[in-house]
Amino acid sequence: MSFPTHRPRRLRTTAAMRRLVAEVDLAPRHLILPAFIREGLAEPRPIDSMPGVVQHTADSLKRAAVEAVELGLGGLMLFGVPATRDATGSAGLDPEGVLNQAIADVRAEVGDEIVIMSDLCLDEFTDHGHCGVLDADGRVDNDATLEIYGKMGVAQARAGAHMVAPSGMMDGQVAVIRQALDAAGFEDTPVLAYAAKYASAFYGPFREAVDSQLSGDRRTYQMDASNRREAIHEVELDLEEGADLIMVKPAMSYLDILADVAAMSPVPVSAYQISGEYAMIEAAAGNGWIDRRSAITESVLSIRRAGADTVLTYWAAELAGWLKEGK
């Protein structure tokens, strides 16, 4: 009987040994907290399908932003839930609209202490729930939408966003937003492009989080789950158009895409651990089927290991708290 001479287990013998040889790690700066603000709320309102996540009031959002700074998070990604919606999503352009107002409030509260990012998309603001405006036949009109995205980007930068994040998957959106920002004097405002965003069933809970009006799906503009090569094409186009950072979304069912993108991207790569990913782990942990804290940590670490520089996750604050405790 011969025994192995190569023993990888030697490097796993103690926690200190494992820490020494860990290839990737997690730090608060890697984490971006998505946050929802809803117009006209008196109290923060829990989202049933995302236990622990709320729709914020203006005040509770400011407190969350201060906490995010104290925890050393990398950024905040703000989403607005307006009280009234229309066909073109005009509340998204209004400087007094819920999202632009929230950006301004948060910026006034925390200044440049954390990167304030804003979701640049129409779906929360349209009465039909699509990410763009519709043509006469009810289809999402790519080019008519671009014009609105350009204006929305400028409105968000003017409100105080440090970075805008177009998530609508319209072709050419990065170029149009870049041009509009430059023309308005926001040459230094970066664009975080949702480059490879897939039509996913795992967005389900988010639709509750933003009171989505959508009936149907987004398969004519978001990517098909079957496609891997196409993600590279989307990323290349966004880079050509001037994207400063790139996002892959969702994260956990798309780690192959994330690894491909991370291998070729010359700019920083983010991944979005979305609402359904959050809900699944919370549900299983709530039933006592998995250990909540280790499952959360492992899931976010796996996204970093696949190649994400930064991770958007609803656990950002809690996770950063654990990291701070040094556990």
Ligand code: PBG
């Ligand atoms: C669209 C948008 C969506 C999410 C972020 N931005 C929803 C969608 O495309 O249907 C989903 C985020 C999540 O599920 O956590 N503006």
